[in-house]
Amino acid sequence: MSYRRVSDQPPQRRILRTQTAGNLGSDPILDSEVVPSSLVEIAPILRVANEVEASNKRVAYLCRFYAFELAHRLDPQSSGRGVRQFKTALLQRLEKENVTTYEGRKKSDAREMQAFYRQYYEKYIEALQNAADKDRAQLTKAYQTAAVLFEVLKAVNRTEDVPVSEEIMQAHTKVEEQKQLYAPYNILPLDPESGKEAIMKYHEIKAAVSALRNTRGLPWTKDHGNKVNEDILDWLQLMFGFQKDNVENQREHLILLLANVHIRQIPKPDQQPKLDDRALNEVMKKLFRNYKRWCKYLGRKSSLCQTSGDMVACHSDFGEVVTGQKRLVAAMTLLG
Secondary structure (H helix, E strand, C coil): CCCCCCCCCCCCCCCCHHHHCCCCCCCCCCCCCCCCHHHHHHHHHHHHHHHHCCCCHHHHHHHHHHHHHHHHHHCCCCCCCCHHHHHHHHHHHHHHHHHHHHHHCCCCHHHHHHHHHHHHHHHHHHHHHHCCCCCHHHHHHHHHHHHHHHHHHHHHHHHHCCCCCHHHHHHHHHHHHHHHHCCCCCCCCCCCCHHHCHHHHCHHHHHHHHHHCCCCCCCCCCCCCCCCCCCHHHHHHHHHCCCHHHHHHHHHHHHHHHHHHHHCCCCCCCCCCCCCHHHHHHHHHHHHHHHHHHHHHHCCCCCCEEEECCEEEECCCHHHCCHHHHHHHHHHHHHC
């Protein structure tokens, strides 16, 4: 799969065109947004290749070559739908680009990747971080691009047996830390920097977020490391092992449910970041309406509940459940 880029001649690949027979034309257009479903993991790499091509064609080539290697590992037999044609088109493009970009390079591919990563970090990421008015969208994209570049850099360095410099490792560590804070989102940005976003300034959103972040009384594990803006869904994930993406989606879902009901209350709640108890009761009723109907239809007693110590015992009156437990029950219902 990989080769050593150390000779004076353009390197030869071990993957031959006969392994991915087919012909899509002399100038195939590779769209990073339209890759075979079995190769979806390479889409971000091709997207970065397209992004950096204007700045450094050799780096763009290395990104595409890494994407090709990854595609071959994901589907070595090219058995997935459209995979054989896609890999053939990509290989044809790589053969052309290797000749043109190899001739113009001034240093080894490993050194080229390290220099470009360093330049990208200083020119884009540090500049965006130090800007007076940070652009969240640009920062998010820059961190994702830097993460892909580092992945390609590691692969190239491993091929040429060149160690990654300490300076770049430190930069990568910072990128990974910030990448967690500037994660992509659907509607609500919920990272520590989200307070500056317009949607997070609405009183009903603040009230719902504040209610979920009230974790007083929850028994965290001893080895648990506190993180910024933890909420009851983080606690449920820690205790019951819910999937990370599920937790993130349902957190946003529950916040929007609570906020929408909160703002519709009559008389209007105070303009304070405190959730109206009526809103929580109404959301609970909506979540369990179908369950209660089935209990009635089957002639069974509902398992919804009043407080008994730290547990939720059987009773159908939501008003008897303390507010903190109602939030937990609502969150767990959505996660389950």
